[in-house]
Amino acid sequence: MSGPILSVEGLGMRFGGFRALHGVTASFPARMLTSVIGPNGAGKSTFFNLISGAFAPSEGRIAFEGRDITGTPQHRFAALGIAKSFQITNVFPALTALENVRIAAQALVSRHDVWRRRDELPGLAEEARSLLEEVGLTHRAGAPAGSLAHGEQRSLEIAMALASRPRLLLLDEPTAGMSPKETVVAMELIRRLARERTVILVEHKMKLVMGISDRLLVLHHGELLAEGAPEEIRAHPEVRRVYLGERA
Amino acid sequence: MRAVADWFFRHPVLGAGFFILILPFITPYTALAVMILVYGLYALGFNIMYGHVGLLSFGHSALLGGGAYACGIALVHLGLPWGACILAGTLAGTLIAFVMGALAVRTRGIYFAMVTLALSQVAYFGFYQAEPWTGGENGLRGVNLRTLGIPGLSLDFTTPAVRYTVIGLLVWGAVALLARILASPFGAAMLAVRENEARAKACGFDVRLVRLQAMTLSGAFCGLAGALLALHLSIVPIETLHYTTSGVAVMMAILGGSNTFFGPFVGAAVFLFLESVVSTRTEHWPLVVGVVFVLFILLARQGIWGTLVARLR
Ligand SMILES: Nc1ncnc2c1ncn2[C@@H]1O[C@H](COP(=O)(O)OP(=O)(O)OP(=O)(O)O)[C@@H](O)[C@H]1O
Ligand SMILES: [Mg+2]
Numbered sequence: 001m002s003g004p005i006l007s008v009e010g011l012g013m014r015f016g017g018f019r020a021l022h023g024v025t026a027s028f029p030a031r032m033l034t035s036v037i038g039p040n041g042a043g044k045s046t047f048f049n050l051i052s053g054a055f056a057p058s059e060g061r062i063a064f065e066g067r068d069i070t071g072t073p074q075h076r077f078a079a080l081g082i083a084k085s086f087q088i089t090n091v092f093p094a095l096t097a098l099e100n101v102r103i104a105a106q107a108l109v110s111r112h113d114v115w116r117r118r119d120e121l122p123g124l125a126e127e128a129r130s131l132l133e134e135v136g137l138t139h140r141a142g143a144p145a146g147s148l149a150h151g152e153q154r155s156l157e158i159a160m161a162l163a164s165r166p167r168l169l170l171l172d173e174p175t176a177g178m179s180p181k182e183t184v185v186a187m188e189l190i191r192r193l194a195r196e197r198t199v200i201l202v203e204h205k206m207k208l209v210m211g212i213s214d215r216l217l218v219l220h221h222g223e224l225l226a227e228g229a230p231e232e233i234r235a236h237p238e239v240r241r242v243y244l245g246e247r248a
Numbered sequence: 249m250r251a252v253a254d255w256f257f258r259h260p261v262l263g264a265g266f267f268i269l270i271l272p273f274i275t276p277y278t279a280l281a282v283m284i285l286v287y288g289l290y291a292l293g294f295n296i297m298y299g300h301v302g303l304l305s306f307g308h309s310a311l312l313g314g315g316a317y318a319c320g321i322a323l324v325h326l327g328l329p330w331g332a333c334i335l336a337g338t339l340a341g342t343l344i345a346f347v348m349g350a351l352a353v354r355t356r357g358i359y360f361a362m363v364t365l366a367l368s369q370v371a372y373f374g375f376y377q378a379e380p381w382t383g384g385e386n387g388l389r390g391v392n393l394r395t396l397g398i399p400g401l402s403l404d405f406t407t408p409a410v411r412y413t414v415i416g417l418l419v420w421g422a423v424a425l426l427a428r429i430l431a432s433p434f435g436a437a438m439l440a441v442r443e444n445e446a447r448a449k450a451c452g453f454d455v456r457l458v459r460l461q462a463m464t465l466s467g468a469f470c471g472l473a474g475a476l477l478a479l480h481l482s483i484v485p486i487e488t489l490h491y492t493t494s495g496v497a498v499m500m501a502i503l504g505g506s507n508t509f510f511g512p513f514v515g516a517a518v519f520l521f522l523e524s525v526v527s528t529r530t531e532h533w534p535l536v537v538g539v540v541f542v543l544f545i546l547l548a549r550q551g552i553w554g555t556l557v558a559r560l561r
Contacts, residue, residue, distance in 0.1 A: 052450070078452030090450070092443035103436045107451040110433035112461060118433045164452060 093146030293469030307364030315474025341471015505554025
């Protein structure tokens with residue numbers, strides 16, 4: 001299937017009287033890496049929060065694989081097939097890296113069962129281990145997540161998002177706070193992940209995503225300014241104007 | 249020493265069994281040992297919310313007290329057999345916790361503490377007013393269980409050794425069940441909610457439902473503790489429902505170490521031991537216990553058991 005995996009129509013969000021996002025209509029083709037870019041405060045995280053269910057939109061609709069999911073509680077998103085990593089790192093700090101990923105994987109199959117032992121659930125520990133390997137954290141499996149370096153925590157979060165086996169992976173500035181070296185490794189990882197699933201990446205550094213994105217969406221002042229292939233966006237006069245002076 | 253400690257931490261249920269086995273030999277009198285069992289269970293039940301889900305409840309007196317009254321009423325007014333009385337107490341704790349949880353789980357932090365405190369006050373006045381059933385301010389008297397009928401056997405519950413053995417076995421069973429629940433998939437859900445609510449939701453956990461389920465479970469354990477308390481004391485004082493009883497659970501859990509499985513039980517033992525030793529010497533015993541508590545908060549933040557676990561690991 002080559003139809004859109006996610007589409008939004010007239011999406012808007014108000015915080016009190018402030019319009020953080022307004023009238024965004026867009027669709028995201030399956031198995032592509034689409035980046036949502038825009039300067040600071042453009043509404044990228046707000047957009048991300050809406051499509052990941054953190055808040056219900058004030059206006060507009062969201063459809064995933066043809067189903068209207070507007071207003072679905074956030075905790076259902078993982079089961080739908082949508083997972084995310086946050087702009088601000090969110091892990092389970094006191095638990096080991098391995099346990100972080102194992103719990104994320106467990107959440108898909110068992111959440112309220114008090115009768116079984118969780119170490120008897122088949123396959124979860126193995127799955128967690130292989131996900132840690134995928135993001136390059138095998139050597140840190142036994143360390144408490146809170147003791148990991150910032151960049152490692154970001155990678156751990158991606159592993160946790162992958163543990164819910166998403167068909168749509170949402171990443172909000174996954175390289176925020178990473179060193180240039182870590183950033184290169186992370187972008188390589190994201191490119192690899194995008195081969196097998198749809199990825200929507202939110203990023204304010206345009207340069208960073210130009211090379212790896214199939215498509216780009218540009219937000220500015222809460223509105224959709226432009227969308228298209230990287231070359232089109234690069235040449236877009238409005239986008240050039242918005243990003244002028246912000247050489248990312 | 250390290251090997252012994254390690255064994256203890258790796259087998260918490262057997263360790264708890266060992267603790268319960270030696271307890272009556274290290275306490276000055278058996279009644280104190282029974283109180284430690286009961287309050288140890290209460291503190292463990294409280295710590296499901298505090299240590300494992302990360303919510304500070306200030307209303308757990310309603311769960312202990314509700315369990316105690318239900319058990320007492322079942323015995324005094326309904327004349328039910330002892331097993332049914334204990335079950336009634338457990339169910340009452342469960343039910344009260346469910347209602348409290350349903351009203352409180354949308355809040356967190358200090359608001360959760362305030363809502364649960366307010367609801368426990370409602371319980372206090374409810375039981376206080378229902379005098380024909382509860383004895384009002386005099387408490388429920390005459391909760392006298394003399395003989396325990398077990399198929400093929402009749403035991404004299406007034407004998408300290410019998411009483412300790414019966415209550416000890418029930419508490420040990422509850423401890424084993426709790427350890428098992430904490431090792432379940434739901435146990436991990438509680439940790440996820442405690443550690444990071446936003447991430448827990450993103451993983452797919454319904455945070456409110458996890459909290460409600462945990463609160464209800466907590467109520468079952470505290471209700472059972474309440475039932476055993478009623479049978480042990482032969483009376484349910486109205487003070488059981490007082491908010492200070494909620495505070496006692498907080499102190500025990502923190503004193504022993506809320507981040508460990510068995511810490512709250514150890515906290516209960518130390519708390520009651522101190523109380524019994526100091527209160528025979530001075531009427532200002534709450535002051536002494538309070539000072540010890542504050543010293544522990546300042547010097548051993550992990551609590552007694554928590555510090556031991558960390559040192560010996
Ligand atoms: N919960 C909120 N309440 C009020 N205002 C908010 C809230 N969240 C975001 N905003 C406002 O909405 C606007 C868009 O914010 P958003 O976080 O979506 O920007 P962004 O594009 O992600 O920026 P950045 O690149 O800094 O992450 C900002 O002006 C912000 O102050
Ligand atoms: Mg943002």
